[in-house]
Amino acid sequence: MSTFADSRISTPSKSRRYGLFVCLMAALAGLLFGLDIGVISGALPFIAKHFVLGDRAQEWIVSSMMVGAAIGALGAGWLSWRLGRRYALVLAAILFIAGSLWSGFAPSPEHLIGARLLLGLAVGMASFTAPLYLSEVAPRHVRGAMISTYQLMITVGILAAFLSNIGLSYVADWRWMLGVIAIPAAFFLAGVLALPDSPRWLLQRNRADEARAVLQRLYANPDDAQAELEQVNDDNTRPQRGWSLLRKNSNFRRSVLLGVVLQIFQQLTGINVVMYYAPRIFELAGFATHEQQLWATVIVGLVNVLATFGAIAFVDRWGRKPILYAGCAVMAAGMCSLGFLLHAGVAGLTSQILAVASLLFFIAGFAMSAGPLVWILCSEIQPQQGRDFGIAVSTLVNWVANMAVAATFLSLLSTVGEANTFVLYAILNVVFAIFVFFFVPETRGVSLEKLGSDLMAGMRLRDLGKGK
Ligand code: BGC
Numbered sequence: 001m002s003t004f005a006d007s008r009i010s011t012p013s014k015s016r017r018y019g020l021f022v023c024l025m026a027a028l029a030g031l032l033f034g035l036d037i038g039v040i041s042g043a044l045p046f047i048a049k050h051f052v053l054g055d056r057a058q059e060w061i062v063s064s065m066m067v068g069a070a071i072g073a074l075g076a077g078w079l080s081w082r083l084g085r086r087y088a089l090v091l092a093a094i095l096f097i098a099g100s101l102w103s104g105f106a107p108s109p110e111h112l113i114g115a116r117l118l119l120g121l122a123v124g125m126a127s128f129t130a131p132l133y134l135s136e137v138a139p140r141h142v143r144g145a146m147i148s149t150y151q152l153m154i155t156v157g158i159l160a161a162f163l164s165n166i167g168l169s170y171v172a173d174w175r176w177m178l179g180v181i182a183i184p185a186a187f188f189l190a191g192v193l194a195l196p197d198s199p200r201w202l203l204q205r206n207r208a209d210e211a212r213a214v215l216q217r218l219y220a221n222p223d224d225a226q227a228e229l230e231q232v233n234d235d236n237t238r239p240q241r242g243w244s245l246l247r248k249n250s251n252f253r254r255s256v257l258l259g260v261v262l263q264i265f266q267q268l269t270g271i272n273v274v275m276y277y278a279p280r281i282f283e284l285a286g287f288a289t290h291e292q293q294l295w296a297t298v299i300v301g302l303v304n305v306l307a308t309f310g311a312i313a314f315v316d317r318w319g320r321k322p323i324l325y326a327g328c329a330v331m332a333a334g335m336c337s338l339g340f341l342l343h344a345g346v347a348g349l350t351s352q353i354l355a356v357a358s359l360l361f362f363i364a365g366f367a368m369s370a371g372p373l374v375w376i377l378c379s380e381i382q383p384q385q386g387r388d389f390g391i392a393v394s395t396l397v398n399w400v401a402n403m404a405v406a407a408t409f410l411s412l413l414s415t416v417g418e419a420n421t422f423v424l425y426a427i428l429n430v431v432f433a434i435f436v437f438f439f440v441p442e443t444r445g446v447s448l449e450k451l452g453s454d455l456m457a458g459m460r461l462r463d464l465g466k467g468k
Contacts, residue, residue: 015220022137022218023146025191027153029089029130032096032188033123034157035181036065038301040116041278042165042294046174051109055410062276064113066403068120069127070396076128077242077392084201085133088125089192095122096185104179115178120399128395131379132388136198137218147379148312151372155308158275159301166294199229242389251456252386258439258461259378259394265432266374267401269331270425271366273409274300274359280410284342284418285355296356303360307367319444320373321436327369328433332426334362339422370432380443381464383452441465 040062048058072092080088099119106112134146168177202211212229219225245252274281278300279293287293314323337358341351382390412421439461443451446465454467 015218018217019138022195023134023149025188025195026089026130026134026137027146027150028184028188028191029092029126030150030153031157031160032181032185033127034154034159035161035184036096036119036123036157037154037272037275038158038161039165039177039181040065041276041280041297042162042169043174043177044276045279045290046169046172046177047109047112050174051112053109055414057109059407059410061109061112061116063403063407064116065120065123066399066406068117068122069124069399070120070403072121072124072126073128073395073399074124074392075121076125077388079125080129080132081201081388084205085129085136085198086192086195088129089133089195090189092122092125092129093185093189093192095119095125097182097189100179100182100185104175104182106175106178124395124399127398128392131375132391133198135379136200137196137214147376148308148315148372151375152305152308152312155301155305155367155371159298159305162294162298162301166291166298169290169294203229241385242392245386246389249456251458252383252390254461255381255383255455256386256390256393258381259390260397261435262374262377262440263394263398264401265428265435266370266398267405268425268428269328269366269370269432270335270362270405270422270428271371272402272405273425274363276406277409278359281338281359282356285338285359286347286352299356300359300363303363304367304371307364308372310364310368311372314368315373315376316444319442320377321440321442323369324373324436324440325433327365327373328429328436330365330368331362331370332429332433334358334360334365335422335426335429338362339419339426342422343419377440377443380448380451381441381455383455384448385452438462 044058044062047053047061051057053061076088076092079091083091095118099115099122102118103112103115106115131147131150134150138146164180165177168174168180196214196217197207197210199211199214202208202214208229212225215225215228216222219228246256278297279290282293282296287296311323335358338355341355341358344351378394379387379391409421412424416424441451441462441464443465450467451464454464455461457467459467
């Protein structure tokens with residue numbers, strides 16, 4: 001039974017406040033996602049020392065979360081349909097609390113890997129369900145901004161984790177670093193319990209009265225709420241399909257593949273190498289003390305947050321493709337210059353400053369482009385009749401690719417060498433730009449229905465949205 005089943009008439013300010021509350025609570029999932037990604041880079045050196053771990057075991061502690069996230073993203077597709085988006089988020093919140101406490105109290109590396117796996121389930125479920133929930137609850141005119149806001153919350157979570165790493169490193173207690181995330185997770189749980197169910201999901205379950213009640217709280221004007229209800233009802237007449245559509249329809253296969261490749265490229269930029277191993281990279285760049293490494297990492301987190309605002313401001317003005325080209329060029333330049341600096345040997349203050357500048361350049365390039373834009377594009381390119389499935393598959397691939405990058409970075413460093421590793425990422429960013437040129441459509445200002453109908457009519461991917 002929905003908490004909001006009774007219909008109450010909203011005033012404009014009441015409905016705005018309510019919309020903001022719903023948005024903030026759901027976006028908290030992004031914050032937890034970011035916290036769990038960010039915290040490990042600061043905690044890892046202490047964990048390695050405590051349990052006397054080699055590279056391989058450290059890679060597993062980092063990447064076990066991604067294994068869980070991949071499973072969680074896939075499971076969330078089914079769960080959020082069976083239980084509803086809201087209860088899928090409630091379950092994710094409970095797993096966040098349990099995983100944080102377990103990792104804080106882990107008596108052995110194996111327990112830690114288990115706890116990170118559980119946290120991964122939560123992160124994967126949240127990364128599928130929260131943007132989907134937001135897009136279903138959000139009034140149409142603010143949908144795009146909401147997806148970027150979710151990415152913004154991820155970056156804020158990462159920054160908060162980097163800051164807490166510093167605070168807690170003074171007491172050198174990794175258990176606190178990991179366990180303390182249970183507190184925001186508890187807030188998230190309280191918040192999502194108070195959220196309404198998604199009106200779209202309620203309608204699919206033939207619970208029209210409850211759907212109307214939710215919409216009436218979100219829209220100040222009852223006519224707008226009614227119009228939205230009818231529109232959602234129309235959309236829902238086309239049933240959602242997954243595997244069967246994929247098997248039968250080659251056009252749908254193309255959009256699913258595009259989403260998959262975009263997510264792979266997002267990870268191959270090397271972003272999470274920086275997120276997970278930043279202190280280690282700063283160590284390579286000559287920052288001797290752990291404290292220096294952590295502060296440099298905070299600056300990375302701050303640039304990540306600030307540059308995301310750039311994407312929010314320009315994505316609907318400049319278009320998706322120009323921003324992606326610019327971002328790829330900046331990322332490639334950053335990685336390349338880091339590679340050359342490491343090759344030449346970072347010694348002295350000037351080259352240290354240059355190394356930090358290169359890394360910041362790279363992060364800014366990612367945050368203004370591939371970070372938010374890949375999530376935006378992945379939600380835009382799927383046709384309505386296969387959207388849940390298409391987004392679930394690309395989210396799953398995001399986590400698998402994330403894991404592959406995290407699990408191979410330290411080994412790459414020791415096999416191909418430090419400098420070559422970064423040059424390799426630079427090359428991958430150039431390949432990303434070429435891929436964008438040939439296969440990515442410009443979706444700015446084009447309705448999702450138009451993109452979907454052009455796709456299903458067999459138009460080339462890069463031309464979607466240009467059809468008559
Ligand atoms: C990516 C994550 C990454 C984060 C960094 C997201 O878009 O999917 O893998 O850690 O951005 O801000």
